[in-house]
Structure formats: structure tokens, C-alpha cells
Amino acid sequence: MSKYVVRRLLQMIPVILGTMFLIFAMVFALPGDPTAGKCGERPCSEAYIAKYYEENNLNDPLPLRYVKYLGQVAQGDLGENQYEVPVAQDLEQRYQVTGKLALMAVGFEVVIGIAAGILSGMRKGRFVDNLVLVSTLVVISIPIFVIGAVGQYFLGVRLGWFPVTVSGDATVYQLLLPAMVLGSLSIAYVARLTRTNLSENLRSDYVRTATAKGLTRSRTVGLHALRNSMIPVVTFVGYDFGALLGGAIVTERIFNIQGVGGYIFRGIQTRDGVAVVGAVTALVIVYLFVNLLVDLLYGFLDPRISHD
């Protein structure tokens, strides 16, 4: 097991370096002069452009810039973005907010999604099952910005139950509504995944054996069937956590959350390569670790999947 973990960790190094280079190359390959538009609707002065290029190492060839950048990163310096704020400082702050939001969303996803999935899986074809199926269908078919905007307007502005936007502190209460909105789509998927897998497993031989042995229904379902049904769900939730970290742009905009998604979006728009590379690299690392965690969970859920 520990050997497996070490091997996986070592494998991460080339993956990180490679993705960083790809991101780096792609961001800086975007067309357009990064200084165009910096001075309003007129070109910047020669002097301004020269200083800008100098400060951002834009005169060097790409591989050299990448090496220089790696050298900086190795010393723990992610560089400064165009606003002349250290990227590391920005990321630290923004990943805290986004991390909290994503964790809360995943929390909703797991609790509500799995509970709904179990209920409908065990009562297949009955009222609860139909209710879950129809309600998840509704959620899946409505785009998230509609859910977000409508939720914000009615629950926030009209009823005043939730804060309308999220302040800089991003308290749990403020993030409650955004997290529900963000997690809503995944709740639907988790519920459906759980339901399908559980009802499938409930028909299998080992469940019949367990029931024949005289195990109670809750033990049969909880210990045997559910555990086996969780593998696809865990895979999905793990992937989703990564996606929520970087892809919450829409929700972040609606609720004015100063998170990572908006940061990357703005970075791309303003040709802020340093900011984008830093933020995306951090995202890649999170993805890799979550994937490792998911793989380890497999072994726990199904002992046949061994990591030795």
C-alpha cells in the first residue's frame, strides 16, 4: 500500500511539469499583444510596452521563459500578476474561499444525493422513486445560472433568508445558498448513480445469500449492497470536487464570490499568463491528489481491488 502511494506520488512529478508546460505554452500562444488595450482604446507608448515586456520576460523565447518560471516556482515564488500582487498570495486567499465552497457543495452532494439515491433505489417504481427521478430531471435540465439567479432573487432579495452576495470573509452562512446551487446538478447525478447501482446490486446473488443467512434488511443494504454501489459514486464525487474548484465561474459571478474560477477567467481575458499558470497548476495538483484518494478508497470499498 505505502509502496503504491510512493509510486503514485513520484508519477505526479512529470505530470505536473508537463501540464505546467502545456498550460504555459497555451496561455502565451494566445494571439494579440498583451499590452493592446492596456491604455484604453489607443496603443500604448513604446516606452510603456518596452517596460511591460521587460518586467514580464516577454522578450525571451518560450522554453527559456518556462525554465525561468520553474526556477522561480522552485523557490516558492509564483510571480506577480498584472495587478502586481503576488500570485501565491492571491491563490492562498482564493483557494480558501473556493475550497470551502466546493467542500460544502460536495457535502450537499454526498448527503442529499446518496440519501435520495438510497430511498429511491430501495423503493424502485414507487412514489419516492418517481419523485426523485422527476425532481433530478428538472434540476439536470435547468442551466445552473438560472437556478443561481432565481435562487438569489427569491431566497436572497425577496425573502431575505440568505445573504444576497458573499463578502470577503465568505462565512459558512453566506456560502450556504451558493453551495446548494453549485452542488444541485451533482446532487441529481449522485442520486441517480446511487439509485441505479443500488437497485442493480440488490438483485445480485450475494444480497440474496445475505438475506437467506438471516441478516436484517438494514445490514444487508447498508453493509453489503451499498458499499458495492459506492464505487462509481466515489469516482464521480472525486472528479466533481476538482471540477467545482476550477469551474465554479458562473456561481462565483452570480454571488460575487472572489474565488479561483473568476481569477482564472479574468487572467485569460487580460493575458495574465503568470496568474493563469499558477492557478491552473494548483488545480492540477489538487486533481492528482483527489484522484489518488479516490483510488485508495476503491481498495477500502472493494477489497478485491488491491493496491499491493
Next chain:
Amino acid sequence: MRGTTRTVAVAAMSAVALLAAGCGSGSDDGGTEDTGSDTATGGEIVVNGCTPENPLIAGNTSETCGGNILDTITSKLVHYNAEDASPEMDIAESIETEDNQTFTVTIKSDYMFSDGTPVTASSFVDAWNYTAFGPNGQAGGYFFTPIEGYAEVSGEDATVEEMSGLEVVDDQTFTIRTTEPVSNLPVRLGYTAFAPQPEVFFEDPEAFGRNPVGAGPFMFDSWTEGQEIVVVKNPDYSGEFGGSLDQITFRIYQDTDAAYNDLQAGNIDLITAIPTSALIDDRYQSDLPDRNATAETGVIQLIGFNTTADPNLTGEVKKAISMAIDRETINQQIFNGTRVNATGWVSPVVDGYVADVCGEFCVYDPEAAAAQLESAGGYDGELELWYNGDGDHKAWTEATCNSISDALGISCTAQPAVDFATFLTAAGENEYGMFRYGWQMDYPSIENFLAPLYSTNADSNYFGPYDNQEFNDLLTQAAAAGELEEANSLYQQAEALLVDDMPTIPMWYGKAVIGWSDKVNPVTINAFGVPDYAGITVQ
């Protein structure tokens, strides 16, 4: 220009293009802001803001996010009247000139920076030299172009650090000498880039940009990255434009919709632009009854033509194209009536504006347009109207193209460039025959709508370049004119020349729409489309 640069700008030029306001916003509180600082009733307000793109340095800020904040914490020689944008003396006691070329500036002695140091003649001269000096790479450097010696200091490898045209006479006096007569120089001096800087700035400009010091009615208090910027009343401020507020918090929003919802929920007090979603059917007027204001702004939307890229686009053809565009319907359908149809190349907010310069050629008349095209010998080719895809320009450029195709039978397609940077680069390289263009004034002068765009060597002349010697001559004469009236009349003659050549087609003037909470009394919009903070009082 203080651009609405890409992120903001782009939005700004479209839905929010509501920057700048000006003339005739039926203001409720009578002419001058007489709310002197000691009649203060106090009060704190929260306003929506956006992240400044640069550190807060007056000479290096060319976009509205930082500019609006800097305007509250800096005073300049001249202040623009909140109602009609006319220049009023602020720090300057007087600005005198005999020949429009040598200006003697006398400043008031009681202005202080918020760090307690006095504002002297050197505060200006040093700041301007710093901004103009090429190796400092300041975005606002070009504002000093008319000053003698600018050419020597502005190169990227310049070694001369001081413009020869600036001379400190004593603590209260300095002189400005320009290379050529510039009759409207005093009007320009109210722009942010001309703000004085305290000594502490020159010691460490970088640290200063995060903690700026100015001589304005407010002083910088704090900046929480990505969240808010707070300015508080400057106790040492001795000018007349202070107003009564104790504190303004600029809360940073990524999206005006979020800010608008916060306004409705009472979490913020003032919103500087209404989101498109609330403009539809004038929804904001029922959401914010008696709590909104509209005013025309110093912004103009144009369609530019590059005759180098497409020589077939003669003046006569462009007239036909202009007459084929149904400005009013597009304004109503796409902008919800938040624009004003343009009838010339100069915004109505500036002194010297005359209506209907473009005359019949800016009025929609599909039959006359077709006839005009025929008499112009027709147009052989397909039109492509370029726009930057990161702004809200798709809908209106497509509608404009449809309008042209319907009336003239020429194929016209709206073509997006990836983003504003790509767009501006390509426009500068003569790649687009026809493209959208927007201009927001730097300072309220008729000259600012003509010289930077259409004089042959101007920075923003993306139109071929547009090259008309008669036009250039008129601008030169106007700049040398002794009287304002005379200058304006020459500028008007120059503007009239544009009708023949149509380097651009005027489309719309901008309009600003703002809203406020029931905590504050009615707010007026100044000539730049920004709320007049000095006039705001809290209930």
C-alpha cells in the same frame, strides 16, 4: 482616453457603456456643490467597484476601476463642474496665458496632501516629469505630449528626465510651455494624470501604489484585495469640492447583476451602472422608483473604416452605409433605449457641441441610402464588420449588418476578433475595413473628440490613417485661437469636414444610468458618467 479597457471596458462599452454623463442631467440640487466640508452631516456609503488594473498611481491609471477611486483621493489644478463639465479652479488659483503657448500656473497655498505635506509647484512638475519619463513606463505619459521637451523624455531609452517646458518659479508658481499653441490646455489639466504627487511617492512608487496619498477630498484608507477599497474624508482638505460623506467603500463586484441584487436587498447604497437584465422594459424604474438617474455621457460609439484595408469604401459609399443603419430600432431592441442616436462626431456633453453635423447622412432612410449607393457607383465586395468578441457587441453589430444588407443589398457579416487585445492590434495593422469603435473622452473638450482620432498622426487614428490636411490645419488654428468661441467655431468647422469623408460613422452617444438605495438622497451624475460623490448626502 481612460479606457474602459478590455475586461471592464468591453462591458463598459456595451451594456454598461453608460459611463460618462454630463450635460443636462436635470440635477435637483442646484448648481454648484455648496456642501462645503464643514456643513458635513457625515455618513458612509457603499458603492460597487471593480479591481483596479494597476497600482493606484494617477499617472499610470488608464482605466475606470482605478480612475474612479483615484478621482476621489486626488485634487487637480482644475475641477470639472458636476453639471455641465465646465472647468473650475481647484488647486489652481489662476492659469494665465498670453499666447496659448506659455501658461503661468499659480496654485493656492492651503492645499495639503493627506500625509500632511503641502502641495507646491514642484509636486506638479515632479509628478508630470515622472509620468512622462519613458523608462518609467507610465500609461498616462501621452497626456504630456503637447509640453515642450516631451519628445526628449518619452523614449524608452531616454536619459533626459525633465521636460524643458516645465519650470518651477516659486513654491506657488510654475510655468508650462507647449511646443505649439494649445488653447484648451487648462481644460485638460483636470484629468487624473495631471494630479500632483507628494514626496513620498518618489521614494517608493511601488509601495505608494498600494497605499496612495493625494490632496483630494478623501484619503485612502484600506484595500482588501478582491474585496473592497475604502476611502475616508480627508481632514486636511481645504478645497470646495469635499461634500459631506465621511467614508466611501468601493465593494468589488465581478458582475453588475450581483451588485444590483445587493442594492435591492439594501446591502449597498449606490450602483454606478444598471445591468442589462434590469434595463429590459425599464425594470429598474419599478425596482428603484425615484431612486435612479440617467444622463448623457462623454462616450461615442462609432463604426470605423480603414481605407487602406478597403479602398472601395469611398466617402460616398460610407454615407450610403450610414443612412442604411436603423439606429433607433437597434437602440430600442438591443440596448433598451440606453443610447442616444448620434448626429455628429462630438458628444453633446462638451462645450462647442452642435447638433446634426452629420445631417441627413446619419438618419435612417433605406430608399435614400440605396439611391446614394447607386450614385456613388455601387460597392463591389462584401462587408465585414469586426468587433471584439469579449464584449457585448455581437447583437448590435449583427443587427447593424442586417440593416445595411436589407437597405443596400450588400452582403454584410459581423466578424468577431477573439478579444479586445487582438482586435486593437489587428485594427492598428490595417486588417479591418470596417469595425466598431468607441471613444470615451479624457477631458470635456470638443478637441478631445477630434484630434486624437482624426488628425493624421494621432495615436487612435485607426482609419487608414485618415489624412485630411484641411482638417489638420483647422485643428492647428483652433489650438492657437485666443478666444474659446473662436476655437470652438474652428473645431466645429473641422468636424463638418468629416461629413464628406466619413472616416467613421457616428452611431450612438452614451448614457449613464445609476441607482441608489433609500439611505441616500438623490445623486447626480457628472460629465464622466460617475456619480458626483461631493453632492451625495445620507438621509
